[in-house]
Amino acid sequence: MASDFTQYAHPDRLVSTDWLAEQIAAGKVGTGADDSIALLESDEDVLLYDTGHIPGALKLDWHQDLNDPVMRDYVDAEQFAKVMSERGIGRDTTVVIYGDKNNWWAAYALWVMSLFGHEDVRLLDGGRAKWAAEGRELTKEVPSVTARTGDAAYPVVERDDAPIRAFKDDVLAHLGGPLVDVRSPGEFSGELLHMPDYPQEGAMRGGHIPGAKSVPWARAANEDGTFKSRDELEAIYLTEQGLDPKEATVAYCRIGERSSHTWFVLTHLLGFDNVRNYDGSWTEWGNSVRVPVEK
Amino acid sequence: MSDEPLPAALAEIAEDFANLPVPQRLELLLEFSEGLPELPERYAGRLGEMEQVHECQSPLFLVVEVGDEGPDGEPDERPAGERPVHLFFSAPPEAPTTRGFAGILHEGLDGLTVEEVLAVPDDAPFRFALGEAVSPLRLRGMVGMLSRIKRQTALKSQAA
Numbered sequence: 001m002a003s004d005f006t007q008y009a010h011p012d013r014l015v016s017t018d019w020l021a022e023q024i025a026a027g028k029v030g031t032g033a034d035d036s037i038a039l040l041e042s043d044e045d046v047l048l049y050d051t052g053h054i055p056g057a058l059k060l061d062w063h064q065d066l067n068d069p070v071m072r073d074y075v076d077a078e079q080f081a082k083v084m085s086e087r088g089i090g091r092d093t094t095v096v097i098y099g100d101k102n103n104w105w106a107a108y109a110l111w112v113m114s115l116f117g118h119e120d121v122r123l124l125d126g127g128r129a130k131w132a133a134e135g136r137e138l139t140k141e142v143p144s145v146t147a148r149t150g151d152a153a154y155p156v157v158e159r160d161d162a163p164i165r166a167f168k169d170d171v172l173a174h175l176g177g178p179l180v181d182v183r184s185p186g187e188f189s190g191e192l193l194h195m196p197d198y199p200q201e202g203a204m205r206g207g208h209i210p211g212a213k214s215v216p217w218a219r220a221a222n223e224d225g226t227f228k229s230r231d232e233l234e235a236i237y238l239t240e241q242g243l244d245p246k247e248a249t250v251a252y253c254r255i256g257e258r259s260s261h262t263w264f265v266l267t268h269l270l271g272f273d274n275v276r277n278y279d280g281s282w283t284e285w286g287n288s289v290r291v292p293v294e295k
Numbered sequence: 296m297s298d299e300p301l302p303a304a305l306a307e308i309a310e311d312f313a314n315l316p317v318p319q320r321l322e323l324l325l326e327f328s329e330g331l332p333e334l335p336e337r338y339a340g341r342l343g344e345m346e347q348v349h350e351c352q353s354p355l356f357l358v359v360e361v362g363d364e365g366p367d368g369e370p371d372e373r374p375a376g377e378r379p380v381h382l383f384f385s386a387p388p389e390a391p392t393t394r395g396f397a398g399i400l401h402e403g404l405d406g407l408t409v410e411e412v413l414a415v416p417d418d419a420p421f422r423f424a425l426g427e428a429v430s431p432l433r434l435r436g437m438v439g440m441l442s443r444i445k446r447q448t449a450l451k452s453q454a455a
Contacts, residue, residue, distance in 0.1 A: 045353065045389070045390055045391060045392045045393070046321070046392055046428075046429050046430070046433065047321060047324060047325055047328060047391035047392045047395060047429075048389060048390075048391055048392075050321060050322070050325050050391070051325065051328075051388070051391050063429075063430040063432065063433070064430060100389065
């Protein structure tokens with residue numbers, strides 16, 4: 001069945017594997033030309049790209065490229081501009097991101113690019129797994145892209161965190177307002193301090209932020225990793241959970257990657273006006289002194 | 296980092312990594328990932344009998360065997376500490392970083408004696424100059440593998 005993205009609030013934020021394959025066949029991907037599409041792979045596993053990727057794709061690693069190496073924060077404006085310019089990306093370039101694990105890290109990368117106000121950044125619906133499952137080409141060939149320099153370079157644009165990023169103090173001020181906890185039920189209840197089968201990432205306390213609704217991120221995804229239809233998403237987030245697209249909403253998880261996926265769903269698929277991702281998430285809240293915790 | 300020496304094969308791998316620029320370190324790690332031996336037939340479908348390393352972000356299972364046969368095929372009369380240790384790993388191809396860590400430990404430790412394996416310093420995973428290439432957070436998977444390898448080696452050599 002052809003993907004009908006027009007059902008979503010911001011249909012231009014998603015592309016299908018068919019569409020991407022057509023663009024690649026038409027020679028539009030990864031050439032670095034002004035009208036070209038930049039394709040980025042962003043995975044949990046830093047080597048997965050190197051084992052084979054979609055032709056024309058470049059690697060964007062959440063750890064190496066988007067996180068500050070010293071402070072727990074994202075890269076600054078200069079570094080972000082450098083990361084983009086090196087990949088031949090300009091301010092007006094259409095960027096398509098895909099990745100492993102149901103696009104968690106792809107959604108995270110899209111959210112970080114949104115902090116810097118990059119306008120045209122989209123997700124490949126279904127991510128790497130869907131492309132591979134359809135038997136489409138993967139290659140080890142790394143495209144040679146000419147880095148942008150001088151006037152063509154990516155501009156140094158200050159990050160604007162306020163609209164879509166929440167810090168701990170913002171969450172404290174928001175208590176009583178709608179919060180979405182996208183972790184697994186065991187993490188929400190406080191039984192587990194980390195994802196099932198994942199490393200312990202050191203939270204001192206288990207539970208959730210008071211008043212948070214438990215909506216594990218995966219409920220927004222189909223078996224094949226694509227997003228559920230708008231009707232199905234509305235049934236979960238609006239009808240069942242009673243969230244209101246007009247109300248300011250905060251999403252969080254463990255370190256902010258799974259909640260980027262939900263942030264994408266609420267913001268771009270359901271058209272919520274004001275959703276912030278609390279990237280400090282449980283690894284900050286669960287270690288903070290005297291913040292309220294509900295079990 | 297401690298000053299305790301690495302076993303020769305592991306030290307050689309560490310030197311290889313350290314002598315490469317960062318992007319090539321990733322390439323070498325990928326080679327280790329591709330070189331990780333397949334799980335032998337006798338463990339097929341028996342992941343439940345292996346130990347899962349929860350510190351890894353992707354499912355990785357490992358098992359340690361301590362040799363109980365001498366070089367001539369007769370029962371091993373050597374003291375437990377001198378017997379050879381063999382390592383077996385299972386990790387999916389979509390987890391190349393985890394496989395690469397396993398590949399390093401396999402090449403560096405497989406065939407060493409019980410005493411040699413138990414003497415491997417716990418900070419060994421940080422001596423491959425990989426922190427910069429894959430981020431220190433991701434190295435915790437290798438720390439988890441090494442600690443389980445040492446624990447199983449200790450347990451199984453007592454039983455031997």
